[in-house]
Amino acid sequence: MSAGAPGVLFASSELSPWVKTGGLGDVSAALPAALAACGCEVKLLLPAYPALREAFADALVPRARIAPPGGELPGATLLGAPLAAASGASAGARQEPLGPDARRRASPGPSGAGAELLLLDAPELFDRPGNPYLDGSGADHPDNLLRFGLLSRVAALLASPESPLAWRPQILHCNDWQTGLAPAFLHYLHDGRGAASLLTVHNLAFMGLFGQEALAALGLPPQAFRFDGVEFHGRLSFLKAGLQFSDRIATVSPSYAREILTAEFGCGLEGLLRHRADRLAGILNGIDTVDWNPAEDRRIAVRYDANSLARKADNRRDLQQRLGLAPQDGVPLLGVVSRLTGQKGLDLLLALADRLCADGVQIALLGSGEAELQAGWQAVAARHPGRCAVVIGFDETLAHRIEAGADLFVMPSRFEPCGLNQMYSLRYGTPPVVRRTGGLADTVRDADEAQREGAQGNGFVFDAAEPAALGDALARAFAALRDPPRWRAIQRAGMACDFGWEPAARAYLGLMQAALAGPRTRS
Numbered sequence: 001m002s003a004g005a006p007g008v009l010f011a012s013s014e015l016s017p018w019v020k021t022g023g024l025g026d027v028s029a030a031l032p033a034a035l036a037a038c039g040c041e042v043k044l045l046l047p048a049y050p051a052l053r054e055a056f057a058d059a060l061v062p063r064a065r066i067a068p069p070g071g072e073l074p075g076a077t078l079l080g081a082p083l084a085a086a087s088g089a090s091a092g093a094r095q096e097p098l099g100p101d102a103r104r105r106a107s108p109g110p111s112g113a114g115a116e117l118l119l120l121d122a123p124e125l126f127d128r129p130g131n132p133y134l135d136g137s138g139a140d141h142p143d144n145l146l147r148f149g150l151l152s153r154v155a156a157l158l159a160s161p162e163s164p165l166a167w168r169p170q171i172l173h174c175n176d177w178q179t180g181l182a183p184a185f186l187h188y189l190h191d192g193r194g195a196a197s198l199l200t201v202h203n204l205a206f207m208g209l210f211g212q213e214a215l216a217a218l219g220l221p222p223q224a225f226r227f228d229g230v231e232f233h234g235r236l237s238f239l240k241a242g243l244q245f246s247d248r249i250a251t252v253s254p255s256y257a258r259e260i261l262t263a264e265f266g267c268g269l270e271g272l273l274r275h276r277a278d279r280l281a282g283i284l285n286g287i288d289t290v291d292w293n294p295a296e297d298r299r300i301a302v303r304y305d306a307n308s309l310a311r312k313a314d315n316r317r318d319l320q321q322r323l324g325l326a327p328q329d330g331v332p333l334l335g336v337v338s339r340l341t342g343q344k345g346l347d348l349l350l351a352l353a354d355r356l357c358a359d360g361v362q363i364a365l366l367g368s369g370e371a372e373l374q375a376g377w378q379a380v381a382a383r384h385p386g387r388c389a390v391v392i393g394f395d396e397t398l399a400h401r402i403e404a405g406a407d408l409f410v411m412p413s414r415f416e417p418c419g420l421n422q423m424y425s426l427r428y429g430t431p432p433v434v435r436r437t438g439g440l441a442d443t444v445r446d447a448d449e450a451q452r453e454g455a456q457g458n459g460f461v462f463d464a465a466e467p468a469a470l471g472d473a474l475a476r477a478f479a480a481l482r483d484p485p486r487w488r489a490i491q492r493a494g495m496a497c498d499f500g501w502e503p504a505a506r507a508y509l510g511l512m513q514a515a516l517a518g519p520r521t522r523s
């Protein structure tokens with residue numbers, strides 16, 4: 001650990017490439033490594049999901065025994081392994097039924113630069129199929145309260161003077177609701193002694209809500225159930241607890257940090273967030289620029305860079321062929337890779353899809369999520385064979401091929417705390433068409449607006465969450481696509497953007513140092 005760089009316990013429920021349902025997995029893989037590169041000693045705490053146990057099997061050693069911590073929370077064993085020790089030998093091993101997790105690649109994922117992975121081994125809670133939140137049938141695991149209650153409880157324990165480990169972090173870095181209760185545990189059960197806490201909100205819409213009886217099951221005292229405690233509209237909220245008790249709050253883009261102070265985006269937590277606004281920072285995520293690099297990407301048909309963009313056409317043909325799209329040049333090919341939920345606004349594109357396909361536009365969509373959206377998209381694909389290809393599932397390789405092969409990438413999100421795919425698509429010379437919200441607004445500059453100001457844009461942006469507004473932005477994008485020199489300039493502007501993690505890690509470091517220097521939250 002270098003002077004001034006704090007020791008960090010990073011607690012999360014996902015870790016790419018092994019356990020991932022969305023961007024949280026990517027961030028949990030990249031940010032701790034970037035913090036380690038800034039001199040922090042970092043340990044990651046995750047549940048001992050089967051995919052992680054397997055990937056680190058050769059290196060895991062018992063690190064501590066955790067006695068049952070109270071309520072209905074079971075005891076557990078803490079296993080440890082160097083993060084760099086993931087075994088490539090397990091490539092291709094078990095794929096979980098819901099796909100997003102247990103994705104593997106032959107080379108180890110995050111190097112972690114000396115970071116240690118701590119796995120919370122409580123087999124009755126974590127040794128089961130499914131993804132971190134859902135069972136094989138798509139329903140919530142019935143004991144998610146205890147699963148993420150234990151994760152939060154042990155995160156607090158390891159950050160407290162009562163930790164069974166000799167190592168003590170200066171900062172406990174929690175992420176989303178699944179570890180959001182840890183700062184409340186530190187407050188109620190460790191008198192606020194121990195590490196300073198930082199909560200990153202990746203998505204305010206997931207609050208970790210449970211009934212009042214959860215309090216006793218978690219071993220929290222009855223007085224915690226107050227409006228200035230863990231209570232939220234008559235229920236217990238893990239996320240609200242984290243917002244209430246953490247010393248600093250981060251979210252994943254500057255725009256989203258402003259938006260969540262409003263009723264439109266605040267999910268009912270805007271009052272508390274405004275109250276704590278002096279502790280809140282918006283820090284834009286980076287992306288894994290090694291994994292997402294068209295010049296080196298072994299998953300795509302032909303590699304290319306900003307000086308060989310003509311080769312992108314080979315990836316387009318490859319994508320068309322693989323997905324059964326007509327092998328046509330000269331028609332726009334729209335790409336989508338997304339969770340299919342209301343957040344992502346793909347119903348707006350769905351409303352336009354028949355007309356677009358009738359006009360000859362091609363659509364390649366990869367995603368999974370809400371049954372109604374899946375069915376809606378599958379029906380479009382059935383109506384327009386050769387024009388619209390829909391793959392329901394989670395497929396890392398296809399995600400890369402869509403980024404490389406599409407002409408435009410569509411992200412009409414209603415809200416988007418950061419968004420990673422628009423940054424991937426910028427890097428792949430696939431200009432994104434996005435709604436002006438959250439991290440999309442912070443990363444995509446509209447090409448027409450920029451042109452009017454004598455500047456260079458990198459994509460297309462619209463405002464109203466309505467099909468017509470998306471339709472207008474697409475029409476503007478199609479016009480630009482018909483003007484090759486202009487199109488190249490837009491592509492190259494996106495490819496020149498630097499979305500590496502270092503600036504984010506430095507900003508987090510600043511926030512951590514402020515947390516350590518400033519007054520603590522109700523300690």
Ligand code: ADP
Nearest residue numbers: 022023338339367393394395396399419420421
């Ligand atoms: P969110 O976390 O809200 O889903 P992000 O854009 O931050 O959105 O991150 C989503 C991540 O998950 C990206 O890495 C994206 O490529 C990946 N992803 C989402 N859906 C799929 C899918 N069906 N197949 C492969 N990767 C996917």
Ligand code: GLC
Nearest residue numbers: 023024202252416417418419
């Ligand atoms: C969430 C958000 C997404 C963000 C990701 C990583 O899942 O929905 O916008 O990029 O977290 O921070």
